[in-house]
Amino acid sequence: MSELFSRLGVLADTLAATPILAIGLTLGAFFAGNWLFARIGRPLWLPPVLLSACLLSGVIAILAVDYQAYQQGARWLTVLLGPATVALGIPLYQQMHHIRAMWRPIVVTLPIAATLAAVYALVIAWALGATPEVLASLAPKSVTAPIAIGITEQLGGSVPLMMGGLLITGVVATLFVDLLARLLPVTDERILGFALGLNGHAIGTARAFEISHTAGAFASLGMGLTGVFTAMILPLVFHL
Amino acid sequence: MTMLRGFLVLVLFFILGESMRVLLALPVSGGVLGMVVITFTLMVKGSVSDDLASASQGLISVLVLLIMPGVVGVFFTADQFSGQWLAVAAALLVGTFLSVLTTLLLMKLVTERGEQHRE
Numbered sequence: 001m002s003e004l005f006s007r008l009g010v011l012a013d014t015l016a017a018t019p020i021l022a023i024g025l026t027l028g029a030f031f032a033g034n035w036l037f038a039r040i041g042r043p044l045w046l047p048p049v050l051l052s053a054c055l056l057s058g059v060i061a062i063l064a065v066d067y068q069a070y071q072q073g074a075r076w077l078t079v080l081l082g083p084a085t086v087a088l089g090i091p092l093y094q095q096m097h098h099i100r101a102m103w104r105p106i107v108v109t110l111p112i113a114a115t116l117a118a119v120y121a122l123v124i125a126w127a128l129g130a131t132p133e134v135l136a137s138l139a140p141k142s143v144t145a146p147i148a149i150g151i152t153e154q155l156g157g158s159v160p161l162m163m164g165g166l167l168i169t170g171v172v173a174t175l176f177v178d179l180l181a182r183l184l185p186v187t188d189e190r191i192l193g194f195a196l197g198l199n200g201h202a203i204g205t206a207r208a209f210e211i212s213h214t215a216g217a218f219a220s221l222g223m224g225l226t227g228v229f230t231a232m233i234l235p236l237v238f239h240l
Numbered sequence: 241m242t243m244l245r246g247f248l249v250l251v252l253f254f255i256l257g258e259s260m261r262v263l264l265a266l267p268v269s270g271g272v273l274g275m276v277v278i279t280f281t282l283m284v285k286g287s288v289s290d291d292l293a294s295a296s297q298g299l300i301s302v303l304v305l306l307i308m309p310g311v312v313g314v315f316f317t318a319d320q321f322s323g324q325w326l327a328v329a330a331a332l333l334v335g336t337f338l339s340v341l342t343t344l345l346l347m348k349l350v351t352e353r354g355e356q357h358r359e
Contacts, residue, residue, distance in 0.1 A: 022309075026305065026308055026309055027305070029308065030302075030304070030305045030308060048304060049304045049307070049308065049311065052304070052305075052308055053308055053311040053312055053315075056308060056312050057312050057315040057316070060312065060316075061315075067312075067313070067316040070309070070312075071309060071313070074309035075309075077305065077306055077308075077309060078306060078307075078309050078310065080299065080306050081271065081306045081307070082254040082257075082258070082269075082270060082271045082274070083247065083250040083251050083253075083254045083271075083274075083299060084250075084271075084299040084300065084302075084303055084306055085254075085269070085271025085272060085274065085275055086250045086253045086254045086257065086271055086274035086275050086278055087250050087275075087295065087296035087297075087299040087300055088275050088296075088300065089253075089274070089275040089276070089277075089278040089279040089282070089296075090278070090282070090288055090292060090293060090296035090297075091296070091300070092275070092279050093278075093279050093282040093283060093288060094288065094293075096283065102351070104350060104354050105346070105347050105350035105351045105354065108346065108350045109343060109346040109347050109350065112342070112346060113339060113342050113343040113346060116338070116339050116342050117335070117336075117339035120331075120334070120335035120336075120338045120339055121331040121332065121335030121336075121339075122331070124327070124330050124331040124334055124335050125327045125328065125330070125331035125335075128326055128327035128330055128331070129324075129327060130324050130327040130328065130331070131324065134324050134327065134328060138328065138331050138332070141331075141332060141335070141336075142336075142339065144272075145307050145310055146269045146271045146272075147268065147269040147271070147272055149310075150269050159310075159313070160310075160313035160314050160316070161314060161328075163307075163310040163311050163313055163314055164311065164313070164314025164315075165328065165332055166307075166311075167311045167314070168332045168333075169332055169336050172332065172333055172336045172337070173336050173339075173340055176336060176337050176340040176341075177340055177344070180340055180341055180344055181344070184344060184345070184348065186344050186347075186348055188347075188348075188351065191344065191347040191348060191351065192344075194343070194347060195340060195343040195344050195347065198343050199336060199339050199340050199343060202303050202304070202307055203304070205303070206303055206304055209300070224272060224275055224276070227268070227269070227272050228268050228272055228276070231268045231269070231272075232268065
């Protein structure tokens with residue numbers, strides 16, 4: 001019996017030494033989250049990414065997997081974020097005729113809205129007494145993850161806090177776009193897509209692709225432009 | 241096979257983007273640079289291959305999977321920031337509400353003005 005236990009220990013070590021456990025857990029949580037999402041009737045306020053992340057955190061905590069080790073293994077997945085960001089250029093190209101028709105509102109809105117997305121959050125957090133580290137983690141909250149990581153590191157923030165902020169921002173941006181689209185009202189899919197991508201980065205963009213291909217392309221555009229613009233402006237603004 | 245061929249194109253453009261970032265010391269990530277370059281390349285070329293289209297669609301559909309490992313981190317570093325949760329929550333909720341409102345209103349305003357202009 002004790003022999004079996006020691007072998008179980010060896011098994012745990014063997015699996016933990018390769019990235020395969022981290023990949024399996026992440027994939028499993030991803031599909032479980034999507035399944036659960038469909039089962040509970042696709043509520044807007046609880047998107048699959050939040051469900052999956054909660055499930056995954058729970059499993060990691062229960063199995064007592066070392067978080068650092070998990071993060072190491074999951075790099076096999078997160079490294080794909082680079083090519084995935086490049087992939088957003090394809091719907092962008094396919095929808096170029098729509099984008100050309102909208103260039104004026106895009107050029108006017110982007111610099112103002114992308115700057116304010118960071119400024120609103122910074123002013124509110126600063127007024128409520130957040131430390132510089134927290135401010136640096138919140139500043140890129142509307143920027144897509146691969147770019148935001150770079151910005152936060154440059155500003156001296158905490159990457160995990162930033163990622164959490166990113167998640168919440170993505171979720172609430174999706175909610176607020178839906179809510180405000182009905183109140184204002186805005187029905188133009190191109191505007192909704194752009195607002196989703198600009199404010200809600202990848203989570204907003206995923207939602208926009210649910211609306212339509214056009215909304216998705218505008219979200220990719222909004223996300224990409226916000227990322228580029230914020231990455232260049234924020235390090236300058238933040239040091240003032 | 242075809243999807244992998246498209247994936248190779250994406251990886252090559254990502255490597256190109258990373259090279260630009262490092263060599264030109266740009267503050268923008270390699271992925272975004274790659275995205276910009278591939279969009280312009282396709283505009284010049286005038287068409288997109290099925291390989292590339294299916295590979296990009298595949299990756300975009302699992303975007304959420306790719307950001308999940310980073311998201312999980314917040315649950316494991318939460319206690320570092322105790323006492324700041326009100327500031328964080330208010331900044332995220334109120335800040336995002338205001339910025340969504342700003343974006344929608346601005347876009348709506350400028351689009352409608354442009355359409356009136358044309359009439």
